[in-house]
Amino acid sequence: MKRIGCILLISTIILTGCKTGNKNKNDKENKTAVENRFEKKNENIENVKKESSGQISFGYLNEKKDVYEYNGKDVEIPFYLENQGNKNESVATIGLLLFVDGNIQDYRIEANGKIQTMQKITLKPKERKEFKLIFKPVSGKKGDKVGVIPATIWNPDSLPNEKNPSWGNNQQLSANVPLEIKMKSNGTNQLKATKKHVKVSDIPEEILNDWKNTYVSDEYDSLDTSVNFEMESSVKDKQILYGKNRKVPITLKLYGGASVNEKITIFINNKPVKIDKKDYIKVKTQKGKMITVTANLDLSGYDRINSIYAIVMTSEGDYKIQDISKTDSLLLINK
Numbered sequence: 492m493k494r495i496g497c498i499l500l501i502s503t504i505i506l507t508g509c510k511t512g513n514k515n516k517n518d519k520e521n522k523t524a525v526e527n528r529f530e531k532k533n534e535n536i537e538n539v540k541k542e543s544s545g546q547i548s549f550g551y552l553n554e555k556k557d558v559y560e561y562n563g564k565d566v567e568i569p570f571y572l573e574n575q576g577n578k579n580e581s582v583a584t585i586g587l588l589l590f591v592d593g594n595i596q597d598y599r600i601e602a603n604g605k606i607q608t609m610q611k612i613t614l615k616p617k618e619r620k621e622f623k624l625i626f627k628p629v630s631g632k633k634g635d636k637v638g639v640i641p642a643t644i645w646n647p648d649s650l651p652n653e654k655n656p657s658w659g660n661n662q663q664l665s666a667n668v669p670l671e672i673k674m675k676s677n678g679t680n681q682l683k684a685t686k687k688h689v690k691v692s693d694i695p696e697e698i699l700n701d702w703k704n705t706y707v708s709d710e711y712d713s714l715d716t717s718v719n720f721e722m723e724s725s726v727k728d729k730q731i732l733y734g735k736n737r738k739v740p741i742t743l744k745l746y747g748g749a750s751v752n753e754k755i756t757i758f759i760n761n762k763p764v765k766i767d768k769k770d771y772i773k774v775k776t777q778k779g780k781m782i783t784v785t786a787n788l789d790l791s792g793y794d795r796i797n798s799i800y801a802i803v804m805t806s807e808g809d810y811k812i813q814d815i816s817k818t819d820s821l822l823l824i825n826k
Contacts, residue, residue: 545574545576545580545581545583545645546574546575546576547572547573547574547575547576547583547585547614547643547645548572548573548575549570549571549572549573549585549641549643549665549667550570550571550667551568551569551570551667551670552569552570552571552621553568553569556670557670557671558670558671558672558673559639559670559671559672559673560672560673560675561627561628561631561672561673561674561675561676561678562675562676563675563676565625565626565627566624566625566626566627566628566639566672567623567624567625568623568624568639568641568670569621569622569623570600570621570622570623570624570641571619571620571621571622572585572587572612572614572619572620572643573614573618573619573620574614574615574616574617574618574619575617576616576617577616578616578617579616580616581616582613582614582615582616583613583614583616583645583646584611584612584613584614584646584647584648585611585612585613585614585643585644585645585647586609586610586611586643586644586645586647586648586761587600587609587610587611587612587641587642587643587644588608588609588641588642588643588644588802589624589626589639589640589641589642590638590639590640590641590642590802590804590815591626591628591629591630591631591637591638591639591672591678592628592629592630592631592635592637592638592639592678592754592806592807592810593630593638593752593753593754593771593804593805593806593807593810594629594630594682594754594756594770594771594804594806595608595629595756595763595770595771595802596608596626596628596629596639597626597629598610598624598625598626599625599626600622600623600624600625601622601623601625602625604625608761608762608763609644609647609761609762611647611648624641627678627679628672628674628678628679629678629679629680629681629682630678630680630682630806631672631674631677631678631680632674632677632678632680633674633675633676633677634674635674636671636672636673636674636808637671637672637674637678637806637807637810638669638670638671638672638805638806638810638811638814639669639670639671639672640666640667640668640669640670640804640810640814640815641666641667642664642665642666642667642802642815642817643664643665643666644662644663644664644761645660645661645662645663645665646660646661646662647662647761648760648761649661649662650796650797650798650822651730651822653731653796653822653824656729656730656731656821656822657730658730658819658820661820662798662800662820663817664802664815664817666814666815668814669810669811669814682770682771683768683769683770684754684769684770684771684772684773685766685767685769685771685772685773686772686773686774687766687767687786688766688767688772688784688785688786689772689774689782689783689784690782690783690784690785691777691780691781691782691783692780692781692783693779693780693781694714694746694779694780694781695781698746698781702714714746714747714748715747715748715749715778716747716748716749717747717748718745718747718748718803718813718816719744719745719746719747719748720743720744720745720801720803720816720817720818721743721744721745721818721819722741722742722743722799722800722801722818722819722821723741723742723743723744724821730819730820730821730822731821731822731823731824732799732821732822732823732824733824733826734788734790734823734824734825734826735826736826737789737790737791737825737826738787738788738789738790739787739788739790739799739823739825740785740786740787741757741784741785741786741787741788741799741801742783742784742785743755743782743783743784743785743801743818744781744782744783744784745774745776745781745782745783745784745803746776746780746781746782748776748813748816749776749809749812749813750775750776750777750778751775751776751805751809751812751813752773752774752775752805752806752807752809753773753774753775753776753803753804753805753806753809754771754772754773754774754803754804754805754806755771755772755773755774755784755801755802755803756770756771756772756801756802756803756804757788757799757800757801758798758799758800758801758802759788759793759797759798759799759823760793760797760798761798764788766786766788767786772784773806774803790823790825793823793825794825795824795825795826796822796823796824796825797822797823797824797825798820798821798822798823799820799821799823800817800818800819800820800821801817801818802815802816802817802818803815803816803817
């Protein structure tokens, strides 16, 4: 259950500027301390513990600027990443994603740098890197105000052991508070949405029963402030997904949180994949309802062992209410 996952993360990730729900707009620095989530001692788990522990801070260099403008020229947002781990800790690799109006945004971090969906940045202990997020918004029309939010993925290329897939904190997501872009010109708007494969139903009774004791008062429902986003695995309680004949069926479940406009992007090996030749799935969450997305993905061209996850991000003006959530990563076996 997502709720248990959140409780575990509370003990292992210290956030200044949470990754989901409402955020303090004055809080633009995020400090993530990643420690061990394991109790059993064996070689595999000990290796994952070592690989997935450390402390990273990241944030905006211009703390007083909440709003940027796009007038046809590149938007440039000064940003930094810092490895605050001790000298005896390992080198950290951070995958940095950027979302604009709920869409994954290609960008570069140097004037003549490579434009990529995910920039992967390696930091030695105590090392700090400063750069700019440089991009032309992939979404938004002239006159719009759209949200932009950077998100980090810890050790994005890490893959667990197939026999016992334990991720630890590898591929965990953290995010800053969103900023705003005033659109003085149209964005590139080349990404396409699908609304197929989406089913809206009542939240199952067994899930509601599990949340009954979380009500703080008659007027406050904790489900309204807790986004639950899951990708079903092939084996219960095991973070693994099996494909067959170069295809893999996926099932995503989204419930809780505010009633907002959302965009879902699926990633294999940290790169967005298309569904029915579309770039993302557009949904609208509703109180008391569960959104279920079922689809088949083509695995042609992928290796046997991969990672897969999905990210949901609010769009339009709803980014001010609620921002970003990620499913747990699954080990994807391509048969």
